[in-house]
Amino acid sequence: MASIVIRGRGALGGVAEGPALISRRTITGWGGIDVHTGRVKEPGHPLEGMRLKGSVLILEGSRGSNGWSIFFHAAQVAGFGPAALVFPHLDSRTAVTAAVLNVPMVTDLEDDPFDIISVGDRVRVDGDRGEITLIGGSGDGGCRCR
């Protein structure tokens, strides 16, 4: 399939790709991430049981405690961090998370990624050009989220 490009602002440079871990419903940081496995453990969340490691994490925003960034950060320190981040609109908690993880990150998107990208799709994040590219659907990219 042809690749689809969504443009935005590159907030942290570099290029990375991986399977999309995407949800319009954000994850609660405090208690929502198992830092020792990098898995989403929020009960009933669409991404429950899936792993952050190597993923392109695409979330609408943050939720709950100010202890949001530290859970993604702790998972990264344990070796289970995401490869890249996409937050369509920034709030202070998502911005701290990006600054702390220091992986390629794009924000201020021109199109709604939640209408275009599905869980497991292969996605490239180019933080230098401010672009995210849908390389292939889950059939091509292979869902490695579980």
Add this chain to the structure above:
Amino acid sequence: MELTDTQKAILDGEGGRAPQKAMALIVRYAGVLGAERLCRVTWADLFCGAHHYLDVAVSDDFDRIFSTMALCTTQAARLEKMNRGCICYSGVEVDCTELPGHMLAGPNRQVQNLAMLRRFVDAGVVLSGTCVPYLLGFIPVAGEHFVSCESSAVLFLNSLWGACGNGDGIEASFCAAVCGYTPLWGLHLPENRRATHLVAVRSRPESVHDWDVLGHALGRQLPPMAVPVLTGDFARPDAIRLKAFFASLACTAGTEICHLEGITPEAGSIDQALGGNPEQGRIIVSDRDTAESVDGLNGNPRGPIDYISLGCPHYHIDELRRIAAFLDGRRIHPDTVVHVWTAGPFKYMADRCGYTETIENAGARVLTGSCPSTRGYPSGVRTAAYDSAKQRLSAAQETDAQLYYGSLDQCLQTAISGTWEGH
């Protein structure tokens, strides 16, 4: 990005390695936000101690843990002092003062926690041990810039006092406290503090519980990043009601500032709250919305209760007075453990007033410094009840117990009978 000579000097390492690393993170954070400048931070409410997520650093060395987890650097930097001119609180801690080590994961954790707290004290941090710093001397005045790791405190301080702070996160709060600056962005700028959504409150909240429920019912409807201004025919809420309201609103919607017409300082009128901007939306909170919130938080019928945790956010002394008045001469059910959480200075007052003795004679414990969310739950708990939506929501992430939610009176009656009677 524009840095002053002072800020550049810190970034160049003239203030030492820890401030240098802290400033590097703050500058990167500002870059992510697209902020053009930094602002001076004079109050920092931190999150100190051996919290469980620090285990990933796999080290017993304070400076290595602090460098990795707070300063976000792989090079160990020794924490000497927090920034001069920034008053620092430890925040709610991982262990409680009255039952130390009781629910921590082994004796090593307790030793590590005390050693870490000692280093923070040496660096100039006050051991506040509370999630309600704003009731205990943490007083950034209107227009002053603060950081806080406590979402409900951010909402309270912005909304009620007109102080300026964002949600940030634990790492950015530490870095701001070490280097003395944070990005001038978001609620640090007056133009971002104006109301975006008009909220018509039709549920006529009166009690603390009504306001706690209202926070959840409104939070479920608010879009991300919205700044609500509340209007409606309700009795003027006091700080204790607003404490509950802000806690449940913050944890449900992530709201960081909320105006109330005629009550909060930036909302003398709706026009003032909007600041000349058009409203982006209107929200109505009806009795039906609040009833749905209560049902959603408490779908459980009658049943025995193993554990009741009260005091989220930590109780004010007047709430302790009320509990003591209820429990005076009564006896808590032997199969129900009741913990009443407050801040150390309020417990001191309660001790002097005899409230602690009355509450503990009835069979409950008055505890300070922590809460079940940060220190864990007693073992063997199958059913637990709360008077706080925040605590109820947080518990769902941390325990498999069946969870109940109701007013303080309902929780106290349950404490006596040992059985939740439904709502």
